[in-house]
Amino acid sequence: MAITDIRAFAHLSENDIEALGHELDQIRTDIENSLGQSDADYIRRVIRVQRGLEVSARLLLFGGRYRVARIAGTVILAAAKVIEMMELGHNISHGQWDWMNDPEIHSTQWEWDFIGPSAQWKRAHNYIHHTYTNVYGKDEDLGFVVSRMTRDEPWRPIHLLQPVTNLLLAASFELAIAVHDLALERQLLGIPRGQLRSKPNTEFARKLARQVCKDFLLFPALSGRRFRHTLTANALALLLRNLWSYLVIMCGHFPDGAEKFTAEQLEDETPGHWYLRQLLGSANFHAGPTLGLLSGNLCYQIEHHLFPDLPSNRYPEIAERVRALCDKYDLPYTTGWLPAQFWLTYRTACKLALPDWLLRHTSHDATETRSERKFHGISLTPDGLTIQEPTDRITGARQGLRAALALTERSRQRTNQQRGRWLRRQRS
Known part of the structure; x- marks a missing residue:
């Protein structure tokens, strides 16, 4: 179902995969050697912008008498919370700015404006998710437990509700992530769920109380007679942040082309295989500078999964080199417009709400779940031969996964045409 042999799926030799790994290592080295003042200025500038937006929003909400001021304050507050979560909290907690040795902007010190404690999120996300990206049975972010996003997950009747539960997940995304991280923290430490006074539960409860008091009691109380308006604005800003972060995260992991893997793939996995798995298991979406900032530069999710601890402002230049490597090794570089990527993601959630026997494609050859077995028994060339040579005899171009996928699609179209003629x- 999911990929068990990434080498066979990618149509690359072991030497190709190791060479790809070395070239990606070189990108890391080049970026690390070029980090400097401009990068430090960037993150400090983002912090100033984010804090300025939040102060402006609070002033509008505290002092604005008219509805337009409250609306503007709500939107600006949502933008401030989005930037704090995506570009600051997420990326700083990845250690992207630890090289600066600035105690304020360091992964060990930064506590973000989020229900869950940063330490719990870092262990669940930085270690488990980024190590085992899209590996079924290892990466708990693969559907956040409540969603079926690969056919490897056995169908259950509860999945019929997926089209609705995914919308509920989007609206409560912050809480869902925090509870998910807490459960993994207890699991890693071997703490039973019923042990209510455990350290993870206590840390979570303290952070939850602090966030609830700040957003739903303190700031509304400071606004005096406008308590209700400020409370509503805070709730709407948090809702907008939840919807936006859900959109960005889901579009980076679950549109067509973001592959899934089985635990077998982890056996004897080399750094080159790990790089290849990150590249094939992630997806980007098109974005300019503003959308890039609001998404924490996770519009470059491929580059983020390849280099999660490199500064996010460098992802655009890294992306150019990664795309060139995909061309060189004939690998797909999965990207598209944000609405299209979200449609593909939500379509998968709706489709996998149904049991497999109601779905058209096989479990090895579907847009959301495919493996190296999709190429078995399919003629990839007009003469019935599969790709056996690393380069095309006529053009000299490398023949990798992109060529295999293109030839497979042509074979399917030819089969459909023959069936149609028959x-x-x-009938005649």
Whole structure:
């Protein structure tokens, strides 16, 4: 179902995969050697912008008498919370700015404006998710437990509700992530769920109380007679942040082309295989500078999964080199417009709400779940041969996964045409 042999799926030799790994290592080295003042200025500038937006929003909400001021304050507050979560909290907690040795902007010190404690999120996200990206049975972010996003997950009747539960997940995304991280923290430490006074539960409860008091009691109380308006604005800003972060995260992991893997793939996995798995298991979406900032530069999710601890402002230049490597090794570089990527993601959630026997494609050859077995028994060239040579005899171009996928699609179209002609002859 999911990929068990990444080498066979990618149509690359072991030497190709190791060479790809070395070239990606070189990108890391080049970026690390070029980090300097401009990068430090960037993150400090983002912090100033984010804090300025939040102060402006609070002033509008505290002092604005008219509805337009409250609306503007709500939107600006949502933008401030989005930037704090995506570009600051997420990326600083990845250690992207630890090289600066600035105690304020360091992964060990930064506590973000989020229900869950940063330490719990870092262990669940930085270690488990980024180590085992899209590996079924290892990466708990693969559907956040409540969603079926690969056919490897056995279908249950509860999955029929997925089209609705995914919308509920989007609205409560912050809480869902925090509870998910807490459960993994207890699991890692071997703490039973019923042990209510455990350290993870206590840390979570303290952070939850602090966030609830700040957003739903303190700031509304400071606004005096406008308590209700400020409370509503805070709730709407948090809702907008939840919806936006859900959109960005889901579009980076679950559109067509973001592959899934089985635990077998982890056996004897080399750094080159790990790089290849990150590249094939992630997806980007098109974005300019503003959308890039609001998404924490996770519009470059491929580059983030390849280099999660490199500064996010360098992802655009890294992306150019990664795309060139994909061309060189004939690998797909999965990207698209944000609405299209979200449609593909939500379509998968709706499709996998159904049991497999109601779905058209096989479990090895579907857009959301495919493996190296999709190429078995399919003629990839007009003469019925599969790709056996690393380069095309005529053009000299490398033949990798992109060539295999293109030839497979042509073979399917040819088969459908032949079936159509046969049906027409039967009718006549």
